[in-house]
Amino acid sequence: MGNRSSSPEPQHGSSPPPAPLLTTPWREITWGNKEELLQYIKNFEPQNEEVEAIRVLLHGPVGAGKSSFINSANNVLQGRMTQEALANNTTNDNSFTKEYKTHTFKKEKGKENVYPFVFNDVMGLEEGNGVRADDIKLALKGHVMDGYKFNPVSPLSDVDPGYNSSPSISDRVHVLVCIYDANAPEMKQPVLKKMREIREAASDLGIPQMAILTHIDEACGETERNLRNVYKSTYLKKKMRDFSSSLGIPMNCILPVKNYSDETQMNPDVDDLILSALRLMVDFGDDYADKL
Template identity: 40%
Template sequence: MSLLCFRTWEHFSCVAVYEGSDRSRFHQKYLNLYSEDERRSHGFETTWGMNSLTSKLTEEQRKQLCDLLGNVELSLLYKASVHGYQASAFHQRCDRQGPTLIVAYNRSGYIFGGYTSVEYARSGQYITDKEAFLFSFQGKIPVRIKINSGHHARLDDAGVPSFGQQLYFCYNNQPVVNNSGSNAFSVNTATMYGNDTQLTECEVYKVEKSVIRKGSQVSTEEKPWRNVLWTAEQRDKLMEMIRNYKPLVTSVSCFRILMIGPVGAGKSSFFNSINSIFMSRITSKAMSGSAATSLTTQFRTYPVKDGREGKLLPFVLCDTMGLEEQSGAGLDIEDISSIFQGHVPDRYKFNPTTPFQPDEQKSSRPASLQEKIHCVVYVIDATKISLMSDKLQEKLASIRRKVNSLSIPQIVLMTKVDEACPLVEKDLQNTYASSYIKTKVQEVSSRLGVPVSCVLPVKNYSQELELELNCDVLLLTALQQMLNFADDYLDDADHVENKPK
């Protein structure tokens, strides 16, 4: 006698079937009720022996989620269409299973969910979990939404799975997701799930660290896709190289590097971070922070000193008003052209409705190489690359066309890598070991039309009170590359200017 394990939409049953024609008739009667695609799409599996659930995730989606979580394996514990949408069914299969990932699907095709590193136990306690996050696939990439500071990740009760007492899955034991309006997570329901609250499926996965077995392929953590020395000696070497860097062109005393990017991407924070490294303490000279509109309203040129009483370093970081997608808001493209040409003075206050108008005397003569911009840096938030609107992307494309026409070198500074990837959040040395960060680098390269080699991931200082070695190495490596590119531009521009006519 054999045991046939038979899973349907509503229940799981085990039926004893005798060898021979009886088994064939049973198999024919029940298995042919549904097509193979129907069975798989609803988690319906028929096997001789042990039963297994079928994940609704594609292999690529599973890989992206594993990359987001950092070198893990996912095991399907619960499937609402099979086990039911009741809280009791969820807890029966998911309690005491360690870290878990919820993946929900709705009628509009959105895939979204949440992760908690603390297991479900129906303890009745509020759970603090700094690693908890929500996510939503934006195109092919899952975008992470971190929990806001000072909030509990969830209430560990006997109810349906929820996050921050805000987002409830299988709400009221129904195929529904509900947003209570709390602010534990900064959720945009239109972006996250298209405001479609009706679920077609809800799955829960056990999250386990991948085990690297002897003789198996080396994990991405052991094979970084870029090589960086994370040592104090390397930091000191980079600082010394930057101190001693001199433009090849004698008429230029320092490199002028222009920072351009959307509101809140981290332009001003990058200057503050570089300034902090050379001042050997956290500084906040440039206004930075989080706001809906740009905190920077003036064109600022920030020199950096080598210590409090030290000499000026051979570069100036130029900060601009943030880009916004609406017309008549944020930095105007005409203003950017004037900045490139060296016509805009320090502390000029931008007016989004009226482009900069240089005075006649200055506009009548071309700016010197010393006054022009020598390298353009696009500052892009790694957590918002997939959310970039078409209008903002077109603005950046227009700027790039202008920069290309002037042959100014361009770099992308991809900020907030720690917020984008939990693996990097745990240890910045994983920046170039994270396949998720590599995916984001490739995505921003494609969106902005710059080579992958010109995209540099960094973490700015934002809430720290002390300097941190790994953060310094990333920031200084990026600055060193900017100086290299600026030097190449000056060398080429000098040859053009001095070319016999």
Template identity: 45%
Template sequence: MAKSGRSTHFWNNEETELMLGHLKELGILRFIDGRKTRNGDLFKKVQEHMARAGYKRTAEQIRIRWKHLKQAYYRARRKEHHTDAPAAGPCPFSGVMEELLGSQPPISGVKSEDTSEEEASYTLPIFNPPGHMSTLNPQLSINQQRTICSRLGGVRLNLLYKASVHGFTAEDFHEQCDNLAPTVSVGYNASGYVFGGYTRQPFCQSGEYVNDNQAFLFTFSGEKLCTFPPSNAACAVKMDSNSGPYFGEALVLVSGSNPIAYSDPGGYYPFNPVKMHGNDLDLTECEVYQLEGTTEPEKPWRTVIWESDMRRELMESIQSYEPTVSSISQARVLLIGPVGAGKSSFFNSVNSVFRGHVTSQAISGSSTTSLTTQFRSYSVKAGRGGKPLPILLCDTMGLEESKGAGLDIDDISSVLKGHLPDYYQFNPSAPLHSEAQCYRKSPDHKDKIHCVVYVIDACKISIMTPQLQEKLDAIRRKVNLMGIPQLVLLTRIDEACPLVKEDLRNVYKSLYIKNLMQEVSSRLGMPMSCVVPVKNYSEELELDMNCDILLLSAITQMLRFVDNYFDELSDRLNCPTELC
């Protein structure tokens, strides 16, 4: 059956077999001399056949795929003929490749423009079929490979270029890597740092910047992957003919065809050079891996029903919720988090779900300092002019790492206890004192916070600073002492994981998202069951059912935790005075 025409750099088994079948039908042996002028017509015909079957492949992509399969085949044949040859992985599609090339004698001494080294001499192994890297030994550890694969959606790594084998020059890099994507480029130095970058864009030598909003730089801290997204996606990668992998003027591996890296953190990719590479720019090795063949996602480790009926049930359940304490009509949930984590955006997203269209009531956006400067209690209404829902989302100023900036911890205590009025203007250098005119001295239970939610950006967990961590720990201790239940809202999950960006329903199939949830759970000292991933509306104009279900599920979980608080409160209110 014809597949969708969605273009992808991954080759699955079905389309590879289809390509080989067409090459066999068209008589590839008649074109085996490697002349590109003759081969070009052949690959264009295969391209047309594959397009009719629903596969969008260029003639150049087909030529490269064929070239790689030939290399794997000849390497396997070399092993058969030379017992002292390096161990080689099995040749993929060995049956049909034997039919196509088995009658061909080894080519020696002459290397045409499109002839691989395996074909020409049977001596230099320069290609590894997907899943088999034994010929070119990767320097990335198995755990590091797994971490990268998990981060990028369960793919496999195919080692294309190894500088110590192919050469520490731009020409060698481009010969092995041009027109192939997505790729992970990795640099190694004598100080033991492993660092590099990822891009979905195929390398070329145009001299231009290319847009890639999924690109990122990374470094390993032990086996932990720390990532740094671009500040300007339009200039994420530069296609430079005189250098190796070139990430937006921020990091270049094999700079000027020398075994060195170029590093300039700041405008393109903000990162700490000491953390990235220890300020050691002399490379001992550089590798480029291509991502191959996405594996099937694992079975979801949390159950979610992605259906419109579930969306309706969740909305009805939230609308009909009633606090178990009669004096309280609306549960008050406090949103706390770093600047830009998505607190205000979360309210706007939930409000959008119940309004029936994307809206933006609370001020939100991107800034280095908090856009929220007032304490606000937002009421969500069931439609335009509808009845307020039984939950209030309380928005606060964003947390900042430096002292005297962002939300003050003393103000948080006043919020939790119900002393701060709505529209209170935060002053980071002077928290509200008890003698202030607006200070609510005798708050009721309805004025207090019934659940605290920490809003954390999934893309920034690994680079959370110690100062910010300390502030969150201090807040957690205060909240714990007051017996208020707590949750974590993990935002921007689509930006953190390509598998989730492709389909939001993969959120609980993504090992990378699960690892992020485990990390934030560990950092905040909260169980995994208290971590809830969501995607806020940001660039969309229309609602998405799957996005709504995650948002509504988060609100439902908040109300369940609020019930725990109300149960404790009811016990205290009903407790005889002499026992309390």
């Protein structure tokens, strides 16, 4: 094995430190596998015929990259740069996403048919503000209507216009995905408490959960130099283990990705990581939906 010595914690926005690399990757991934993964996604259909689309709910701290991940997934599916979800590149503590919005993905350019899975983005989790855990709990059960504007002061109630009193199987969330920035400083306890509360609610409903670790290039110099070093990076492995311990999500349900940010052209290594995450999401969600 390679050197396992620890690296200094990077400051958010600074150049990533060089991280010691393992001689062999601690997790196997087949690079250059984009076409096979993409074909799997294109052929995917929910097992439960009553389910129109597998619903993936993304949540996490402000600035973790939820909207950017939606755009990155759409880039890969469309084979070009897109802007499906508006994303904010400024550094502040306020959530850019304000509404509960369902994002669909077109299968072919110029045609109306869409992939049988959707993403829902929510307002970021903040200390004292942001989306309320109660609202996400309602979303898990399908009670939040598309377009509902989150109110950090007051949770959604059954008398509000944005409340769906009779959710269908397709309205319910089938997989909960936490998006977390690998380059972020230590998570504040109030935010972590919210995330644990949401995770417990999902567990009570039997909803599968996973996590996406974003900004892996900014967090680790060796990964920035070569994305294929992601599973050789001792720093990123430690970051994932720490996150797994703090939130309780198993390591094999945490996937590192690099969102499209600086690029103007597609990158096959970026695509491989995003498609690997996307496949796990639809598989987990499909298994849950099949039981409903």
